[in-house]
Amino acid sequence: MLGGVCALAAACGGNPGPPETDTVNVCQPGTLRCNAAFMREVCASDGTCTETEFRCARSVAVDDETGGYCITKGDGTYRCSGGNVTMPLPQDSYLRVQTSASGLIGLTADGRLVAPEMSLSSDLPPAAAFRATNMGGYHTICALFRDGSFGENRSFPAERGVGVEFVTIPGKFSRAFCAYEGLTVGVLTDGTLLSSVGSANPGGDDWIDVALSDAVYCGLQATGEIVCMDPLLTCGSTGITPCVGPALPSFTGGPYRSVTATAGAACALDAQGALTCLRYDGAPMLADSGPYTAVEAGLSVVCGIRVDGSVACFRHGGDSPIVNGDPGIFVPIELPFGSDW
Numbered sequence: 001m002l003g004g005v006c007a008l009a010a011a012c013g014g015n016p017g018p019p020e021t022d023t024v025n026v027c028q029p030g031t032l033r034c035n036a037a038f039m040r041e042v043c044a045s046d047g048t049c050t051e052t053e054f055r056c057a058r059s060v061a062v063d064d065e066t067g068g069y070c071i072t073k074g075d076g077t078y079r080c081s082g083g084n085v086t087m088p089l090p091q092d093s094y095l096r097v098q099t100s101a102s103g104l105i106g107l108t109a110d111g112r113l114v115a116p117e118m119s120l121s122s123d124l125p126p127a128a129a130f131r132a133t134n135m136g137g138y139h140t141i142c143a144l145f146r147d148g149s150f151g152e153n154r155s156f157p158a159e160r161g162v163g164v165e166f167v168t169i170p171g172k173f174s175r176a177f178c179a180y181e182g183l184t185v186g187v188l189t190d191g192t193l194l195s196s197v198g199s200a201n202p203g204g205d206d207w208i209d210v211a212l213s214d215a216v217y218c219g220l221q222a223t224g225e226i227v228c229m230d231p232l233l234t235c236g237s238t239g240i241t242p243c244v245g246p247a248l249p250s251f252t253g254g255p256y257r258s259v260t261a262t263a264g265a266a267c268a269l270d271a272q273g274a275l276t277c278l279r280y281d282g283a284p285m286l287a288d289s290g291p292y293t294a295v296e297a298g299l300s301v302v303c304g305i306r307v308d309g310s311v312a313c314f315r316h317g318g319d320s321p322i323v324n325g326d327p328g329i330f331v332p333i334e335l336p337f338g339s340d341w
Contacts, residue, residue: 024271024272024273024291024292024293024307027041027043027047027049028043029043029044029045029047030043030045031043031307031308032307032308032309033049033307033308033309034056034074034293034307034308034309035049035051037074038055038056038057038058038073038074038075038309039051039052039053039054039055039056039074040052040054040055040056040308040309054308054309054340055073055074055075055077055309055340056073056074056305056308056309056310057071057072057073057074057305057309057310057311057341058072058073058074058095058096059071059072059095059096059294059296059305060072060294060295060296060303060304060305060311060313061096061097061098061099061131061296062098062296062297062298062299062301062302062303063082063083063098063099063100063101063132063133063298063299064131064133064179064180064213064262064263064297064298064299065100065101065133065134065180065298065299066082066083066084066099066100066101066299067082067298067299067300067301067315068080068081068082068083068098068099068100069081069082069099069298069301069303069313070096070097070098070099070104071303071311071335071337071341072094072095072096072097073341074309075093076092076093076094076095076109077094078094078097078106079337079341080097080099080104081099081335081336081337082099083099083100083101083103083104084099084100084101084102084103085099085103085104085117086103086117087103087104087116087117088104088116089104089106089114089116090114090116092106092108092109092114093108093109094106094107094108094109094114095107095108095109096129096130098130098131098132100132100133100139101134101139102115102117102118102132102139102155103115103116103117103118104116104117105118105130105132105141107127107129107130110126111125111126111127111128111145111146112124112126112127113127113130113141113143113153115132115141115155118139118141118153118155118164119155119156119163119164120141120153120155120164121153121164121165121166124143124145124153124166125145125146125147125149126145126146127143127144127145127146128144128145128146129143129144129175129177130142130143130144130177131177131178132178133178133179133180133181134180134181135152135154135178135181135182136181136182138154138155138156138157139154139155140152140153140154140155140178141153141155142176142177142178142184144173144175144176144177144186147172148172148173148174148189149168149172149173150168150169150171150173150176150186151166151167151168151169152166152167152169152178152184153166154166154167169184169186169194171186171188171194172188172189173186173187173188173189173194174187174188174189174208175187175208175209175210177212179212179213179214179261180213180214180263181214182196183195183196183197183212183213183214184196185197185210185212185217186210187207187208187209187210190205191204191205191206191207191208191222192204192205192207193207193210193219195210195212195217197217202219202227202229204221206221206222206223207219207220207221207222208220208221208222209258209259210259211259211260211261211266211267211297212261213261213262213263213264213298214263215263215264215280216228216261216262216263216264216265216266216280217229217230217261218249218259218261218266218268219259220256220257220258220259220268223255224254224255224256224257224271225251225254225255225256226249226251226254226256226259226266226268228248228249228250228251228266228280229248230248248280248281248282249266249278249279249280249281249282250278250282251266251268251276251278253270253274253276254268254270254271255270255271256268256269256270256271257269257270257271258294258295260295260296260297260302261297262277262297262298262299262300262301262302262316262327263298263299263300263318263320263327264279264280264300264316264318264327265277265278265279265280265285265286265297265302265316265327265330266278266280267286267295267297267302269290269292269294269295269304272289272290272291273289273290273291273292273293273307274287274288274289274290274291274292275287275288275289275290275292275295275302275304277297277302277314277316277330279326279327285316285327285328285329285330286302286314286316286329286330288304288312288314290304290306290307291306291307292304292305292306292307292312293305293306293307299320300315300316300317300318300320300327301313301314301315301333302314302330310341311335311341312332312335313332313333313335314330314331314332314333315330315331315333316328316329316330316331
């Protein structure tokens, strides 16, 4: 069982992977790691650890519409860059904060969703995770609730005269979220995959995680293997978003513990915490040994939480929610938050 960041990855929207592969955060002499209180520790040669004053990151969030990204610390504080934000979140303890084209969205420690610039349905149950994106012209918070239910909170512009509506997606889920322009996907509690793509749903009942964007669709099996399916609705089928190649990504290493996607790449985290991102024709775009405990991607950005509790982010070309042509390779982003983040 991983301590610190990894122990809460699933609650923050990630998936910690098969328990038998949880070796990333083992205390090694001279290394830094995060404890269960999200404080950084220095590991000594005798195996003991000394706590420092550095507060570790709890979660990272990347908006697949704007490419904005947020870091949320273990004490509930956060920093964000990008998006379209005019109002801060009210003071609270947050598990996850995401920026968006319609402001900040936060998930509090007691499961409340907070979005000052959006309308929220009343009496939502406590949430375990969420992702927010544009869903056909209206901004939507897609929430996985602590009882396993999943639904979409659709916030409409004032001129529509509707305000807000909530749509429940049938089933009980262990992992579920939305992607840009009306795409939804989830891992049901029986291990099957369910997505809005219909015929693209693969069979089997051993799925534990899934990556989805407008042109990327990959699933992680309980064995730690990643299977990428035919690209989604617009890749190669509309003339707007041609695929970069006919092949599918092949993650030959592993076992893997999580998978995520930008608009043009599939990214996977293996059991040792190494991050690999491949273009959808299989060309390599990023290989970083980390080690990382959790990663999330969206638009052209992927961010990861290092074992020491700090965060690294990378960006590729093609800054659009719908991939168009060759996205190039990932390059590091200089985070604007200071050394204590």
